Amino acid sequence: MEAGDTPVLVHNAKYGTAGELCQVRPGFTPKEGRGGKAGTRSGKKFTPAGKDEVIQRNALGQDDGIARCVNPTCNVELVYPAKSKTGVTPPRNEAQVDHIESEINGGSGDPTNGQAACGPCNRRKSDGPQPW
Numbered sequence: 001m002e003a004g005d006t007p008v009l010v011h012n013a014k015y016g017t018a019g020e021l022c023q024v025r026p027g028f029t030p031k032e033g034r035g036g037k038a039g040t041r042s043g044k045k046f047t048p049a050g051k052d053e054v055i056q057r058n059a060l061g062q063d064d065g066i067a068r069c070v071n072p073t074c075n076v077e078l079v080y081p082a083k084s085k086t087g088v089t090p091p092r093n094e095a096q097v098d099h100i101e102s103e104i105n106g107g108s109g110d111p112t113n114g115q116a117a118c119g120p121c122n123r124r125k126s127d128g129p130q131p132w
């Protein structure tokens with residue numbers, strides 16, 4: 001960033017800066033129970049720590065340490081999301097953490113039921129069964 005630039009809106013500075021690639025943090029190791037123990041968050045949203053855990057696990061599983069959309073035919077590199085703003089279309093590769101078993105069907109909002117997808121793939125799946 002150049003001097004005098006306006007800082008970008010940061011969605012969750014603790015875990016990632018908006019617009020930057022979701023790269024695995026040096027020293028990250030998956031932690032069971034972080035963001036909720038398996039099956040304990042039926043029908044609930046993910047916590048910020050739970051979302052981070054899902055994205056970091058995804059990134060850790062990639063050869064280059066950059067998280068990618070879970071849909072294998074998409075596989076786009078994901079960037080950290082910005083806070084949504086009226087009239088601003090977010091980039092299509094913003095990371096979204098999706099319930100594998102949908103929230104509306106009682107799927108748990110813990111990282112074991114989470115997957116990272118880009119916006120369009122997440123919307124395509126919606127509350128339906130896993131299409132990939």
Ligand SMILES: [Zn+2]
Pocket residue numbers: 069070071074075076117118119120121122
């Ligand atoms: Zn995708």
